[in-house]
Amino acid sequence: MMAFEQIPRKDWYSILGADPFTSVSDLKEKYQKLILMYHPDKQSADVPAGAVEECIQKFIEIDQAWKILGNEQTKKEYDLQRHEDDLRNIGPVDARICLEDMSWNKDDCSYFLSCRCGGKYSVSKDEAKDVNLISCDTCSLVIELLHST
Numbered sequence: 001m002m003a004f005e006q007i008p009r010k011d012w013y014s015i016l017g018a019d020p021f022t023s024v025s026d027l028k029e030k031y032q033k034l035i036l037m038y039h040p041d042k043q044s045a046d047v048p049a050g051a052v053e054e055c056i057q058k059f060i061e062i063d064q065a066w067k068i069l070g071n072e073q074t075k076k077e078y079d080l081q082r083h084e085d086d087l088r089n090i091g092p093v094d095a096r097i098c099l100e101d102m103s104w105n106k107d108d109c110s111y112f113l114s115c116r117c118g119g120k121y122s123v124s125k126d127e128a129k130d131v132n133l134i135s136c137d138t139c140s141l142v143i144e145l146l147h148s149t
């Protein structure tokens with residue numbers, strides 16, 4: 001049996017004409033503007049069927065984007081996922097390490113590890129439990145953080 005193909009994730013931010021730094025209130029404003037613009041009831045009767053179909057698709061996408069980004073929990077999950085996708089795109093995983101392998105920096109409450117380029121991998125104490133990939137602050141290498149269960 002073939003493995004299920006993963007549904008390609010969409011960039012919900014760009015669907016709303018926003019980016020990850022857009023505030024929730026701005027996201028809401030953009031959503032409200034777009035959802036009105038693409039609302040099936042708002043389309044004039046003389047547009048070709050293909051355009052109507054496209055409009056409905058867009059409407060569904062916008063609605064979906066807001067369902068994810070308008071909810072604190074799902075937005076957080078999505079942001080984390082994006083963050084990891086970004087890291088995967090940056091570079092190869094150089095090493096797999098446990099938190100215990102990293103050094104503790106009590107000044108800023110973070111764990112760190114020296115990269116072989118001379119740069120540094122670091123993760124804050126709060127983030128450490130959610131983060132799986134850490135990128136070097138100097139080169140494109142990434143380390144994978146293994147969580148003990």
Ligand SMILES: [Zn+2]
Nearest residue numbers: 115117136139
């Ligand atoms: Zn490095």
